[in-house]
Amino acid sequence: MSTVITREDAMRYGTAGRLAQGFALLAAAGTLAGCGLSGGNTGQVCADTREAFRQYVSQVRAVPANDPAQWKQVTDRFAGRVDGLARQAEDEKLKNALKTEANRLRGAAAGVGSGDAAQLNAVMTDAPDRIGAACD
Template sequence: MRAEIKGEGAMRFGTFRAFAGGVLLLGAAGLASGCGLLGSDNSGAVCADTKAAFQQYMTQVRAVSAARPAEWTAPTQQLAGRVGALAAKAEDAKLKSALKDEAARLQAASATIGKGDAAQLDKVMSDTPKRIGAACD
């Protein structure tokens, strides 16, 4: 079943609730805790950069009207690219895999959000804290 956007308010409420909750959970799940700082790999820095990328994305999309869903595509694709680049940079296999998966999910969501369908992006944003947070523990 496809979730259609019914005006600016519907998209803003549902999507930003997921974004805000997701970014808060990213911090709580370990991205803000400096995961991996005691290890010999770069997980702490990659996790911190991932959290910053999601926060920057939230700032970007707040400036875009939900009445113009096509304008959400580029920031979502940029986030997917940043997360993919962080996956390539990650030395920890679990973190690398989690970031690759999130990049692919974001890329797929960018195609549907531009058509006014926020369901896939909502799902990605609500699942991201658990998926990436587990890799950053």
């Protein structure tokens, strides 16, 4: 018996897998473990960012693969949340990293809304390292 993987399946499982992998990297020991060492509210903003990623992963996993408009909506909301975290950050390096990721997520949301998850995959692959570097 052969299994056919549709574009929707590839989008759903490929992106969800990347999201889960990205979250795992973000939450991994060392990536955000140094949060708070530089003073200010960096530790709290990094912890809130980690939680935002976790919630986003949960939300995306609940979205049907054949509903790209809903993927866009969830991703846009997440970008807004990351933007809000950037506004809260007192550390300029963290603020800039979060603003950059929010903008990248907005760009990815447009693509995922039309069924193309490539840009979202790219964002979720390197976001943990980019944000983690700002949290150290």
